[in-house]
Amino acid sequence: MVLLGDSSEGDCSSARIQRSVGRSMRTVRSNVFRSDSPPDAPPAAGSAAVSENLTDSVVDFQLQELAVGPPRSSDAKCAAASVEPAAELLELSRDFDDCSSVNSDISGELERLASVPRTVAPTSPAATGPDDLEALGLGIGSSEIVERTSVESVEPAVRACMEGLGSSSPEKKRAAAAGIRLLAKHRSEFRELIGASGAIPALVPLLKSTDPAAQENAVTALLNLSLEEANKGPIMAAGAIKPLVYTLRTGTAVAKQNAACALLSLSMVEENRSTIGACGAIPPLVALLVGGTSRGKKDALTTLYKLCSARRNKERAVSAGAVPPLVELVAERGGGIAEKALVVLGSLAAVPEGRDAVVEAEGIPVLVDAVEAGPARGREFAVHALLQLCADSERNRGLVIGEGVIPPLVALSQTGSSRAKHKAETLLRLLREQRQDDGATPATAA
Secondary structure (H helix, E strand, O other), rough: OOOOOHHHHHHOOOOOOHHHHHHHHHHHHHHHHHOOOOOOOOOOOOOOOOOOOOOOOOOHHHHHOOOOOOOOOOOOOOOHHOOOOHHHHHHHHHHHHHHOOOOOOOOOHHHHHHHOOOOOOOHHHHHHHOOOOHHOOOOEEEEEHHHOOOHHHHHHHHHHHHHHHHOOOOOHHHHHHHHHHHHOOOOHHHHHHHHHHHHHHHHHHHHOOHHHHHHHHHHHHHHHHHOOOHHHHHHHHOOHHHHHHHHHHHOOHHHHHHHHHHHHHHHOOOOHHHHHHHHOOOHHHHHHHHHOHHHHHHHHHHHHHHHOOOHHHHHHHHHHHHHHHHHHHHHHHOOOOHHHHHHHHHHOOHHHHHHHHHHOOOOHHHHHHHHHHHHOOOOOHHHHHHHHHHOOOOOHHHHHOOOOOOOHHHHHHHHHOOOHHHHHHHHHHHHHHHHHHHHHHHHHHH
């Protein structure tokens, strides 16, 4: 179990200090609205949307399109019925299903599938495998040549790697894992060939190696192999999940990132998600979310989102302390991470434990800040999270109104995208009902 309470609380406190001015301004406005001002009154001058540079990964590239979608028809029924939490969140975050911000070992195949122009990424500084396969004694030239070679020409290299994986020499095992890693980063046919060769069961024990280089080569090789659909089943059957979780807890920074991405790739198969969560993947993913690099945090967010489509994994994520760091990342609004954090936070808010945790972590003022002054797509994600919080809780609706959310909601309902307008209007209706109920209570008591 990962204990995050102390550090997260301290970080959240500093975030609250940084936004104290904006919050006090909203409190003034909310007090005005409590004096029977109409909820659809013209808002104050809106804040300029904060533009974030999303260039670090394929997911970042695609997130630029997340807030753009076909108009949704307005529902004349009650606001709570139009929240549709699961479908809405899936629609908002569809791009999380496709790929992750992994390092240079991710193959060009995935980038092409994502319709993103292939770019040359720097090799991992921690990688020990040379980029020249001939140096591994595999009888093949550079990796650029491998890209153009036939499957038949690669077969001897695969056999050589298999012999190395079966050796008693740690050095040969490490070199063989590096060879599989390099071969598997190329074409789909190579990954299929390697998977059929029996390399997967031989790589799994190296995930618990005390040699950091061997562990990193093995986890990255399995990540690359997992991109081939036919290899996902054999990886699961080889018992790779618990060793991948071990790597996620103990590996180098690159090994942790690639372990998270391997789990993400395997979680593309729906029935694998519960198994991955039950094997203890959630707490180390939360730890990576807290202490990882910028790229590591993005990988953790993407993997958490995919796993948390399963309700039990939502509960595990809340228990592991995921909500406070998510609230903190939303408050920071930096590095393209805030939008991802908003999406995962909205997912966790779909369960009662998650809603309580968001309130306890003082996430409501942070979400209202995001509606008022965040980037355009972030505003939509924030409104969605607030809808999740308010749909079944009068108390939360009162807290949201108290934070002065109505003016920025009115502004978003007038200027946002079609989907953002729909969500803002839905939340406004829900909050109007709350205010009307609050106003009717004294008369009924009298």
